[in-house]
Amino acid sequence: MVLEKKPRRWACGSALVLFASVLTGCGGEDGGSTTLTYYIADAAQEDVATRCAAESGGAYSFNIQRLPNTAAGGREQLLRRLAAEDRSMDIVSVDPPFMAEFANAGFLRAFTDQERQEFSTGVLDGPLVQSTFRDTLWSAPLYGNTQLLWYRKSVLREAGVDPSAGPVTWDQLIEGATRAGVTLAAQGRRNESLMVWVNALVSSAGGSILESGAENLPADEVKGGLDTPAGEVATRIMRDLAVSPAAPAGFSTAGEEDSRSAFQAPDGGFMVNWPYVWAAFDAAIEEGSLPADFKDDVGWAAYPRVDAGTESAAPSGGLGLSISSFSRKPDLAVEAIRCLANAQSQKDFMKTAGNPAALASVFDDPEIRDLFPMADQIREGLDAATPRPVSPYYGDVTGSIQTAFHPPDSLAPGATPREGNELLEAVLSNRRLI
């Protein structure tokens, strides 16, 4: 075949372009020495970043990269890039349970003592504890998070439980919701939210998923703490709810947003969920999918108890800002975090995304108290919240729990805790797959 002139020229041209792009691809990932690449987990972080960049007076600017929506997706992307020693990453948003894994692997730059002092002053206990691993601060807390019990005031009388009058138990809620013909929404989907639920129940019952001291042991020596009375009662509650008429349709596939939509439905009654739902109700009212007075009917209380006489251990979540070990501009990154995680930024973030600040002072802000009437409950919850197990092998831990405790309606209180424990230990020592 004889090539005509034109295509040949075209081919040469495109080859040159390709070659040039490969060259520039290798050389210019920085985009300037004051540009920090910032991996965000929530769209609202971008607004804060824009303000900080403007306030810095040109000291730094951001190249914003968005992490996947799900916690697991975010972890995987960070893990892949950090393991490949990606030098183009400067500031990364790390979900607290994954921090230990990254820190242990040497992927994160430890904050110095002075920086630690700076970033922990005024921070609530819950968010601070989960940013620290082996007595070192690895993340500057950006926000903390904890779940509350949300209820519809109009169903309380029929249900015969009143969370506003004092702490309630899961059993009371399941029974009450069933009696009133309403739903009790929790997250039964097999992802990180299931882990959150299992951990909260086991901790509320006085147990822990991993035996203490696990964070300093090699993977094959870690022991699970599920094959205990606490594991058994947690399993029983999950199963009881999943098989009761109070479980919303599609319980075993329901994440946070599904729970919210079940709560908003006409037969919605109770729900455990993060405080972002309060801002989400507003959005739904604005959209017209909820009546304007919906929020008048909504009440909140502390996370339900497992045992009436024992304090509940509410789930703990949030987000921290860490600096990659492979960053070329760690000092500039610290400088930027001073703005990204300061009180003003946390307040802005709470207003737009509905995620609670990690700094105690933000909860005293009149504007925040006005927007979040449950601010005190959230603050108390953050202080009492129980983090998920701290482990350099957290991926294996959460994967095993999600496999063993799903679907919730087919759990067996007599067998699941033992089997879950066995699976967890076998996976950690590389004897089983998940």
Place this chain on the structure above:
Amino acid sequence: MSTVEAPPRGPATARAPRRRIRLTDRARHERNLGWLLAGPAFIAMVAVTGYPILNALWLSMFDYRLTDPGGREFVGLGNYTTILTDGLFWQQFGVTSLITVVTVAAELVLGFALAMVMHRALYLRTALRTAILVPYGIITVVSAYAWAYAFSNTYGFVNGLFGLGEFDWFGGTWSALVTVCVAEIWKTTPFMSLLLLAGLAQIPDDYLEAAKVDGATAWQRVKRVILPNMKAAIMVALLFRTLDAFRIFDSIFIMTAGAQGTETLSFLAYRQTISRVMVGLGSAVSVILAILVVIIAVMFVKVFKTDLSQQRGER
């Protein structure tokens, strides 16, 4: 994995004489030109596929966690033992095989029907072919989302259409597998029909006319004339689709994230390699998956005598 070749034929590889065959100048030129043209592509292929394959084989013999590079330890075939003695592997092998058999069978029947329609259409041929091919042009992840939304019990239309109330399709193994299969079939039937259409177009009209003259009914013509003449095309289509279907991942990832026992072997590899960053174990799963795919390909070529040369237009 679609580079399986039929055994070469022709004088150059005829069995008897092992001595060098003298090539004519022309043949030598052609051979050189062939290397010149295909050489760069061949080198590129070896570089981008050969190296990762060998590396995966090597890594599969280590207990190696990406977050713990210091703890890397040679375990020989230990990872393979772990995998093959774990019930989860066999369960997922079963799920993968089930999805493969169900989807490929359904796609063959539907694809054949669509190929007949495309072949016989008198009007709007191009429009019809385009319409049939649209699903194949959609990215799998997008189509998986579309079907996940369709089957959702909160905002999907499927339950409304069939009066199923709040039935949770993704809440049970069988119903979840049905949705996955439906999405797969919808997405890849056009590919099957395209391959079958090529086979259909190769059957001379004379055969069909002769059969008609002899008084064959429509069904007899399909069974006695069309199908036997399309055997090669059908086998090639089946081979390609089986290899693809066996590696199914995207639809399941989007629709169930592997919950309710819908995980397949690709998912097993993903979970060990990407989620757990157990690179050694994950590589071993991938190697096993690759071996299974090769076995399927060899089975098609050797046992069912699939003739790939037909697809290349050599006959």
